Amino acid sequence: MEKEPQIATWRKVVYYTGLVLTIIGFILFFSGFLSFGSMMANPWDVAFPMIRPIIGFILIFVGAILMQLGKRGLAGSGVILDPQKAREDYKPFTKAIGGMVNDGLEEVDILKRDTDEVIKIRCRECQTLNDEQAKYCDNCGKAL
Numbered sequence: 001m002e003k004e005p006q007i008a009t010w011r012k013v014v015y016y017t018g019l020v021l022t023i024i025g026f027i028l029f030f031s032g033f034l035s036f037g038s039m040m041a042n043p044w045d046v047a048f049p050m051i052r053p054i055i056g057f058i059l060i061f062v063g064a065i066l067m068q069l070g071k072r073g074l075a076g077s078g079v080i081l082d083p084q085k086a087r088e089d090y091k092p093f094t095k096a097i098g099g100m101v102n103d104g105l106e107e108v109d110i111l112k113r114d115t116d117e118v119i120k121i122r123c124r125e126c127q128t129l130n131d132e133q134a135k136y137c138d139n140c141g142k143a144l
Helices: 009-034 045-046 051-076 083-107
Strands: 120-122 129-131
Touching: 009 051, 009 120
Parallel strands: none
Antiparallel strands: 120 129
């Protein structure tokens, strides 16, 4: 039995770091626009009123890049140009997608069908279908 492909730990750490940076970036970005009423109380905001939104935007951008690197891996995101390594980076996701497709097909009974062929023999007298091994017709009793 083949071992299930797993996402590397470093990719998970990079992805979640990017997610945290993106969240912090959104908070900084929108807090800069919401704090116009308090600019007079904080001299830093008076001197640089748009510094928080700019830092927030940069964090959002860096976080998005880190999330893509963590999600796709180095080869899958194009940092390393190696098609074989890219396929390996995508393998956990393609395996999961293939499993979901199989679950859907099993749900509608496409994969559960018997593929064994059933051969029937038609009686020459009464036209009834009989099993392949039958020597006599099930309906009229004549020899097949």
